[in-house]
Amino acid sequence: MDSETLSTLNNNIKNHLPVQSNGLISAPDPPKQPFVIGVAGGTASGKTTVCNMIISQLHDQRVVLVNQVWNCVRFPDAFNTELLLSCMEKLKNGRAVNIPNYDFQTHKRIGPGWKVNPSDIIILEGILVLHDPRVRDLMNMKIFVDTDSDLRLARRIQRDTVERGRNIQNVLDQFQLNIDKYFQLWNSTNLSNMVFRYSSFQPVIYNLQYARSVKPSFEEFILPSKKYADVIIPRGGDNDVAIDLIIQHIRAKLGQHHLCKIYPNVSVIHSTFQMRGMHTLVRDVKTTKHDFVFYADRLIRLVVEHGLGHLPFTEKQITTPTGSIYPGVVFCKRLCGVSVIRSGESMENALRACCKGIKIGKILIHGEGNNGRQLIYEKLPADISSRHVLLLDPVLASGNSAVKAINLLLSKGVVESNIIFLNLIAAPQGIHVVCKKFPKLKIVTSEIDVTLDEDLSVIPGMGEFGDRYFGTNN
Numbered sequence: 001m002d003s004e005t006l007s008t009l010n011n012n013i014k015n016h017l018p019v020q021s022n023g024l025i026s027a028p029d030p031p032k033q034p035f036v037i038g039v040a041g042g043t044a045s046g047k048t049t050v051c052n053m054i055i056s057q058l059h060d061q062r063v064v065l066v067n068q069v070w071n072c073v074r075f076p077d078a079f080n081t082e083l084l085l086s087c088m089e090k091l092k093n094g095r096a097v098n099i100p101n102y103d104f105q106t107h108k109r110i111g112p113g114w115k116v117n118p119s120d121i122i123i124l125e126g127i128l129v130l131h132d133p134r135v136r137d138l139m140n141m142k143i144f145v146d147t148d149s150d151l152r153l154a155r156r157i158q159r160d161t162v163e164r165g166r167n168i169q170n171v172l173d174q175f176q177l178n179i180d181k182y183f184q185l186w187n188s189t190n191l192s193n194m195v196f197r198y199s200s201f202q203p204v205i206y207n208l209q210y211a212r213s214v215k216p217s218f219e220e221f222i223l224p225s226k227k228y229a230d231v232i233i234p235r236g237g238d239n240d241v242a243i244d245l246i247i248q249h250i251r252a253k254l255g256q257h258h259l260c261k262i263y264p265n266v267s268v269i270h271s272t273f274q275m276r277g278m279h280t281l282v283r284d285v286k287t288t289k290h291d292f293v294f295y296a297d298r299l300i301r302l303v304v305e306h307g308l309g310h311l312p313f314t315e316k317q318i319t320t321p322t323g324s325i326y327p328g329v330v331f332c333k334r335l336c337g338v339s340v341i342r343s344g345e346s347m348e349n350a351l352r353a354c355c356k357g358i359k360i361g362k363i364l365i366h367g368e369g370n371n372g373r374q375l376i377y378e379k380l381p382a383d384i385s386s387r388h389v390l391l392l393d394p395v396l397a398s399g400n401s402a403v404k405a406i407n408l409l410l411s412k413g414v415v416e417s418n419i420i421f422l423n424l425i426a427a428p429q430g431i432h433v434v435c436k437k438f439p440k441l442k443i444v445t446s447e448i449d450v451t452l453d454e455d456l457s458v459i460p461g462m463g464e465f466g467d468r469y470f471g472t473n474n
């Protein structure tokens with residue numbers, strides 16, 4: 001590309017986008033941030049159960065659980081909030097952190113801790129995670145698990161003796177057992193049914209610990225933080241309906257790229273580990289041509305199927321072999337494909353596989369000349385103006401090719417809202433340019449990348465798609 005063309009292209013983009021001090025065009029929005037969920041609640045309220053349910057139901061997402069137990073478990077001033085904040089800051093910026101281990105018997109941090117990798121979702125669990133406003137500000141969703149205090153005490157006794165191996169003598173020493181106080185406390189709490197399952201000292205110990213430390217700290221510090229929660233879950237992990245609603249909300253939020261919120265006509269396919277795996281392969285410079293074509297084809301098929309989902313339909317009731325009525329729909333029949341030569345041709349097979357006998361037109365746009373892109377050749381169905389058009393090009397970079405192709409379609413009488421532009425990856429710059437110029441058109445893509453480089457290549461991108469797909473690279 002000559003320098004004059006490059007400068008024209010850059011100017012087009014700069015009209016829409018911020019430019020860094022070093023002259024590089026930066027993406028208009030920050031890179032994808034993890035979705036941070038805070039889960040608070042009294043001791044043994046079922047926070048961990050709630051977190052585990054969320055993690056297991058979001059099995060197709062990368063989730064990390066940061067458990068605030070690694071700090072002290074009693075009062076907020078004993079929490080090392082600064083350390084927590086710095087860990088969260090690193091995770092939010094895509095860096096791994098080391099979480100210290102906590103010894104429940106000695107009440108001290110031990111060992112080197114464990115490594116937590118950055119993820120799409122970070123769950124921050126702890127009795128006081130909603131207490132500090134700086135920690136709250138990190139969260140996209142704040143949950144308070146609200147379980148009856150008697151039930152929590154029963155669970156805590158079970159947990160501390162069976163799971164955490166607490167030593168009775170240590171607890172006795174710690175709390176200077178006072179039998180009068182014990183009876184006073186014993187009478188003030190409603191534990192008699194439950195504690196007789198334990199040895200004679202245990203009810204005393206736990207009742208005292210609960211009454212002297214855990215219960216007051218709950219009432220003083222934890223309970224007031226409930227008001228900051230977005231969602232309060234009564235009965236903790238037993239509340240399947242609440243957990244389901246939370247999962248639905250998280251899924252909806254994760255599926256929305258920030259550009260999808262700015263431009264409602266941009267649709268990014270819901271990401272799964274399968275999708276990520278395919279993107280990992282097609283983006284990897286070491287991937288062979290054979291594998292590149294195989295995984296690009298799989299991704300293309302998904303994009304095409306997703307794109308077809310945006311076509312209009314008519315309702316149709318049919319009768320099944322069981323004699324039952326099925327309230328179905330009928331596909332839109334007036335459609336055609338248009339591929340942008342050459343890379344767009346890689347998407348034709350998938351379109352044909354989904355739409356029997358579909359007509360496919362072609363457009364060739366050359367990479368140099370007028371505004372960086374020049375129309376060289378076109379062959380389109382004669383009746384294209386009455387059809388919905390699936391425009392095929394796996395890469396949307398600066399958007400200049402797309403603008404040329406779409407202008408041609410409009411000049412042939414195609415209705416703007418009848419165009420669905422299908423691609424595998426899109427740069428934010430290209431999305432801005434196309435959406436601003438054609439606000440009624442729909443863009444369907446599988447991933448939105450970070451930015452463009454000086455050569456207008458998508459970053460991180462996947463290189464020259466056409467050369468890798470057709471085997472014409474070196």
Ligand SMILES: O=P(O)(O)OC[C@H]1O[C@H](OP(=O)(O)OP(=O)(O)O)[C@H](O)[C@@H]1O
Pocket residue numbers: 340341342343344367373393394395396397398399400401402430456464465466467
């Ligand atoms: O949004 P833009 O900045 O216009 O860039 C996107 C265009 O670049 C790629 O084609 P390329 O020019 O590499 O040709 P090819 O398909 O023949 O490899 C891609 O397939 C698009 O057509």
